[in-house]
Amino acid sequence: xxxxxxxxxxxxxxxxxxxxxxxxxxxxxxxxxxxxxxxxxxxxxxxxxxxxxxxxxxxxxxxxxxxxxxxxxxxxxxxxxxxxxxxxxxxxxxxxxxxxxxxxxxxxxxxxxxxxxxxxxxxxxxxxxxxxxxxxxxxxxxxxxxxxxxxxxxxxxxxxxxxxxxxxxxxxxxxxxxx
Numbered sequence: 093x094x095x096x097x098x099x100x101x102x103x104x105x106x107x108x109x110x111x112x113x114x115x116x117x118x119x120x121x122x123x124x125x126x127x128x129x130x131x132x133x134x135x136x137x138x139x140x141x142x143x144x145x146x147x148x149x150x151x152x153x154x155x156x157x158x159x160x161x162x163x164x165x166x167x168x169x170x171x172x173x174x175x176x177x178x179x180x181x182x183x184x185x186x187x188x189x190x191x192x193x194x195x196x197x198x199x200x201x202x203x204x205x206x207x208x209x210x211x212x213x214x215x216x217x218x219x220x221x222x223x224x225x226x227x228x229x230x231x232x233x234x235x236x237x238x239x240x241x242x243x244x245x246x247x248x249x250x251x252x253x254x255x256x257x258x259x260x261x262x263x264x265x266x267x268x269x270x271x
Contacts, residue, residue, distance in 0.1 A: 118187050119167055119240060122180065127173035133166040155249055163243035170237045177228060177236035184225045184238060193223055196247075204228060210247070217246050 123130040142160035146153045171177050193209035200206075204226060211221040222241040228234030241250070 117165075117167060117240065118183055119169060119180075119238060121183075122169040122171075122176065122238070123167075125171075125176050128169050128171045128176050130170075131166070131168040133163075135164045138163045138166075159245055159249040162245040162249075163241065165240070165242045167240045168237065169239075170235050172228065172235050180225070180236055180238045181227065184223070187223070191221075193221065196222075204234070213244055217248070219243075219245055219247050222247075222250065 122128045123132060138160045142157050146157065169180065171180070188209065191211070193211050195207065196210045197208040198206070206224070206226045209223040209225075210219050212218060213220045220242065222239075224237070224239040226235070226237040228236040
């Protein structure tokens with residue numbers, strides 16, 4: 093009897109394990125690296141932020157509060173070091189192969205390559221996932237940025253988030269939402 097129970101437990105564990113592994117973001121590994129600055133905001137924090145008392149008459153603040161209610165996760169990783177930057181590029185490439193996202197925009201500005209990808213929601217303006225990758229180029233001080241945002245939001249709402257949270261690449265996202 094014990095061996096049957098043991099086999100059932102092992103079978104259940106084998107079934108559940110892949111989904112647990114897949115649930116973790118492929119970008120999580122950057123959170124613990126010394127040369128990488130990371131910001132990770134989860135749904136619970138967005139819910140708490142949306143309840144903070146703010147000036148309700150300010151339209152931009154209202155857009156910001158409404159957006160916070162629609163977000164699930166925000167992950168931003170930045171580095172100026174070559175090795176983590178190279179790993180970020182490889183991770184983005186592998187992620188895009190496994191999770192085909194639509195390229196929304198590509199900009200090359202003074203050696204910085206900015207790429208924005210999205211996974212659309214129910215309508216063409218609804219976004220389930222936004223992935224932005226800014227390749228810093230060569231030379232000291234060039235920052236590589238990887239940003240992943242999930243939820244169910246409109247692209248034009250993103251500029252309010254990037255402004256309020258002062259996220260890197262916010263100006264590029266603002267331009268993308270205007271197009």
